[in-house]
Amino acid sequence: MTEMATIMDCPPPGWEPLVEELARRVSPATVIHCHEPLAKRTTLRVGGPAEVYVEPASEADLAEVVKFVAERAVDLFVLGRGSNLLVRDGGIRGVVICLAHPSFSMVEITGERMRCGAGAKLKLVAVEAKRAGLSGVEFLEGIPGSVGGALRMNAGAMGAWSFAVVESVRIMDYAGRIHERPVAEVPVEYRACPLLKNHIALGAVFKCNATTREEVAQRMNSFSVKRWDSQPAAPSAGCSFKNPATIPAGRLVQELGLKGHRVGGAMVSLEHGNFIVNDGCATAKDVLDLMTLIQARAKTERGIELHPEVEIVGVD
Ligand SMILES: Cc1cc2nc3c(=O)[nH]c(=O)nc-3n(C[C@H](O)[C@H](O)[C@H](O)COP(=O)(O)OP(=O)(O)OC[C@H]3O[C@@H](n4cnc5c(N)ncnc54)[C@H](O)[C@@H]3O)c2cc1C
Structure with missing residues (x-):
């Protein structure tokens, strides 16, 4: 058989x-x-x-x-x-x-380049860069995603974003063919890489800069302190909404008096107005209803359209 x-x-x-x-x-x-x-x-x-x-x-x-x-x-x-x-x-x-x-989670370092599989955790990429004394990917340390997700979302933090350090990507099209693309051939936007809507990221080469481990560690620590000063530890999907042009979404939610507001097991975080946290018994419907409520209040009270940053998928 x-x-x-x-x-x-x-x-x-x-x-x-x-x-x-x-x-x-x-x-x-x-x-x-x-x-x-x-x-x-x-x-x-x-x-x-x-x-x-x-x-x-x-x-x-x-x-x-x-x-x-x-x-x-x-x-x-x-x-x-x-x-x-x-x-x-x-x-x-x-x-x-x-x-x-x-097989999709390797992180290989050659000189100032890191070849990373799409399944590798961003934390691992940051830790390996620190170990090798490579600067440029410190901002990935606190983002709880994979390399594939970070490429699709052009994930960023602390004024940096993924495609600013990507040199090339390895992708598979929906016919199963593999392509290597230099970053110049990959258009990106704020929190999006449209090419990956219909291609699968297999990995990327990040181009870093050689420095000392101590310098990388120091930068990573300061990013980490900033992050954990403002971010809840409870389960969440990160920022719920994209920042509108006129005001950060978190501040808007706070000014609307919605911090701590609940629908079922979903609650607007007390630490950060743009995070919705799960108290352990939330359903997806609770979270969606809370998002709808926030959007309605932003629209009626401030005339601002809030667009989800979190990707909503699946069926009811
Ligand atoms: C506590 C917390 C903090 C966060 N902080 C930040 C932050 O500072 N900055 C930031 O940008 N984001 C942040 N996020 C959001 C999230 O971590 C990032 O968007 C991350 O890049 C998503 O990666 P993922 O592997 O989890 O992707 P997923 O959430 O699983 O998927 C996201 C999208 O990527 C696609 N995708 C995943 N893998 C692939 C692949 N191999 N090929 C093609 N498409 C793929 C999925 O189909 C989906 O469309 C945070 C989230 C949390 C929970």
Whole structure:
């Protein structure tokens, strides 16, 4: 009998032959889960399951999954570390791919360059840069995402952002083909890399500057102190709204008197008005209702449209 990937749990109704076909097309090292709860895979800790959740073990397996999804016209979603996501309570239909396998998590340093897999944690990138005395990625230290998510979101902090230090990206298109793109060929925006809406990031090369470990450590520590002075430790998805041009969203929410305001288990953080925290029993609906309430108050009382920074995905 040919070896195939193990399927955890029973496939959703109608999915049996599809999931078996998928399992046969990838190597046994690829992980396939059915009805995988996504609340445990997001930092906000709310939301329903993925119909089918796959952790490909290699780029070849990932290409097979991507081709399978295209051939079968199944929905595809790429999950990083779930730190910028609000998954609705009905979960995500179709296939959710996560590059959590170690083959996507390497961080290799050559001179001033760091080649990082999309699945690598941003904290690991920052720690390895510090160890090697490389400056430029200190701002990644406190962002709880993966390299893939940071590229998609052009994540930034402390006046720096990901694509300012990216030299090139390695991506896969939805036909399973791999491309290396220099950063000059990758248009980016504030908190977005549109190319990655329909490509999967496999990794990136970050170009840093050689300095001393002590200098990097000092900068990282000062960033960390600033962050934890203003950021809640409770489960959240980071900033809920993009900053409007005229006022930071957090200050606006504070001026509206909404800090501490609750809907069910979701609450506007007392530390930072732009964070919604989960007290442990929130549903995605609680968080969404609280966001709607904040948006309505901002609009009626200050004439300001607030747009979500957190990505809202899935079905009710
Ligand atoms: C406490 C806290 C603090 C935060 N602080 C900051 C901050 O200072 N600055 C900041 O910018 N953000 C911040 N965030 C938000 C979040 O951490 C970043 O946006 C992060 O880059 C998301 O990475 P992720 O791996 O968790 O992506 P996810 O949340 O899993 O996904 C985000 C988006 O990226 C896509 N994606 C993920 N991986 C890939 C891939 N390999 N290829 C293509 N698309 C992919 C997903 O489909 C989704 O569209 C914070 C969040 C929290 C909870």
